[in-house]
Amino acid sequence: MRTEQYTPRPAEGRLGILLPGLGAVSTTLIAGVELARRGLGRPIGSVTQMGTIRLGKRTEGRHPLIKDFVPLAGMEDIVFGAWDPFPQDAYESALNAGVLDKWEHIEPIKDFLQSIKPMPAAFDQRYVKKLEGINVKPGRSKRAWADALREDIRRFKEEKGCDRLVMVWCGSTEVFIKPGEIHQTLEAFERAIDEDHDQVAPSMLYAYAALMEGVPYANGAPNLSVDFPAMVELAQKNGVPVAGKDFKTGQTLIKTVLSPMLKARMLGLDGWFSTNILGNRDGEVLDDPESFKTKEESKLSVLEHILQPELYPELYRNFYHKVRINYYPPRGDAKEGWDNIDIRGWLDYPMQIKVDFLCRDSILAAPIVLDLALFLDLASRSSLHGIQEWLSFYLKSPMTAEGLYPEHDLFIQQMKLKNTLRWLMGEEQITHLGLEYYLDNVQELAAV
Numbered sequence: 001m002r003t004e005q006y007t008p009r010p011a012e013g014r015l016g017i018l019l020p021g022l023g024a025v026s027t028t029l030i031a032g033v034e035l036a037r038r039g040l041g042r043p044i045g046s047v048t049q050m051g052t053i054r055l056g057k058r059t060e061g062r063h064p065l066i067k068d069f070v071p072l073a074g075m076e077d078i079v080f081g082a083w084d085p086f087p088q089d090a091y092e093s094a095l096n097a098g099v100l101d102k103w104e105h106i107e108p109i110k111d112f113l114q115s116i117k118p119m120p121a122a123f124d125q126r127y128v129k130k131l132e133g134i135n136v137k138p139g140r141s142k143r144a145w146a147d148a149l150r151e152d153i154r155r156f157k158e159e160k161g162c163d164r165l166v167m168v169w170c171g172s173t174e175v176f177i178k179p180g181e182i183h184q185t186l187e188a189f190e191r192a193i194d195e196d197h198d199q200v201a202p203s204m205l206y207a208y209a210a211l212m213e214g215v216p217y218a219n220g221a222p223n224l225s226v227d228f229p230a231m232v233e234l235a236q237k238n239g240v241p242v243a244g245k246d247f248k249t250g251q252t253l254i255k256t257v258l259s260p261m262l263k264a265r266m267l268g269l270d271g272w273f274s275t276n277i278l279g280n281r282d283g284e285v286l287d288d289p290e291s292f293k294t295k296e297e298s299k300l301s302v303l304e305h306i307l308q309p310e311l312y313p314e315l316y317r318n319f320y321h322k323v324r325i326n327y328y329p330p331r332g333d334a335k336e337g338w339d340n341i342d343i344r345g346w347l348d349y350p351m352q353i354k355v356d357f358l359c360r361d362s363i364l365a366a367p368i369v370l371d372l373a374l375f376l377d378l379a380s381r382s383s384l385h386g387i388q389e390w391l392s393f394y395l396k397s398p399m400t401a402e403g404l405y406p407e408h409d410l411f412i413q414q415m416k417l418k419n420t421l422r423w424l425m426g427e428e429q430i431t432h433l434g435l436e437y438y439l440d441n442v443q444e445l446a447a448v
């Protein structure tokens, strides 16, 4: 049973959502929230805004909206801040991103979007090779950047009159960095900041600054950022919730729905070939092999964890898995992802599944950012800190406690999320056993 300690405190006052990166995802989120507030658009895809939760038995008919069940910050109480190495405000950046219709969704809120100007970024081109930033913090001292970011956070909170803040990394994918010695303890990591160590990427400085200021942090990209032991130690020490990494939007979302089906029905897998074309700035950044490697690692691990070849060697020991991302400018943000899946059934007969997902990257990502921000704020008000595994639902490479494998199956993740909300509010967990509808003596049976 939950103790009083975890009862969520009410969401009073303003919530500031701080976004490192004011690109396609961020501007689509910001515009969407403002359009929804003005009744000019619907927040489709957001579980916090549209989802319901079943409480009690199926016969009770209790299905409140999640936002009525748990105390979440209201859309009207949200304010936005951002950093970006490009100086364009949210209006210009939204136009550049080319996600939203200029006349229907950008011009009507032009003034609002223009009011969001990016703060100078902690940016170093060695970590995102394809970008050249001009709106950047001076010098190269990592300690000075971390201090300046902390100062930005405090100033923003003061100027906007925020009661609480959360930060969600929506910046570009940085080059691949494997966790090393300096990432193992907070002490080693802080020393590395002071020594301007190469393995301290800018995204880690944002995460560090946030946690030092007691601000919950989620990482929407596949780079490490907050996903290493030193940061988890800091999150625990300062009592701050964290989540990461890499928004689960297009192809991986489909993968984490289809592959559990194969395993549930004991169908074998010979190969899964995934390829994408996309032409936004994210696609351009991922055209650099070092940034792509970070993404590839994140996308590849999903199948191994879901299919568990060690438990089902006959079905999944040798499947071939390939993921490709191709930068193709004509498509802009309208990504197309193809999957060719070679499966095997009764008596080893081969079959195939083909998926062609014509999606819109940022349209799928924006509601995830909103939900992560609102749920992290809830976690913080509920005295939850460290890794929030119940938010894996939104992420391609979920962070977990040491020694635990990540749960990738979307519907297990959804159950974990909803059961966490039930737990926080002192409601019964739903196990889906359901025998009580059929057996009179099920309570007695449970007792023996």
Ligand SMILES: NC(=O)c1ccc[n+]([C@@H]2O[C@H](COP(=O)([O-])OP(=O)(O)OC[C@H]3O[C@@H](n4cnc5c(N)ncnc54)[C@H](O)[C@@H]3O)[C@@H](O)[C@H]2O)c1
Residues within 6 Å of the ligand: 020, 021, 022, 023, 024, 025, 026, 083, 084, 085, 086, 097, 121, 122, 123, 124, 128, 131, 169, 170, 171, 172, 173, 174, 202, 203, 220, 221, 222, 246, 247, 248, 249, 250, 280, 281, 282, 285, 361, 362, 364, 365
């Ligand atoms: N859209 C999706 O479906 C999706 C899914 C999973 C992950 N992501 C990740 O989300 C991130 C954002 O995606 P996007 O489509 O908005 O990309 P984008 O290129 O449009 O925007 C990223 C922004 O981050 C800025 N940036 C880079 N380094 C920075 C730094 N050090 N500090 C502050 N800003 C910095 C860039 O200048 C750019 O404006 C990317 O890392 C992407 O891989 C997106």
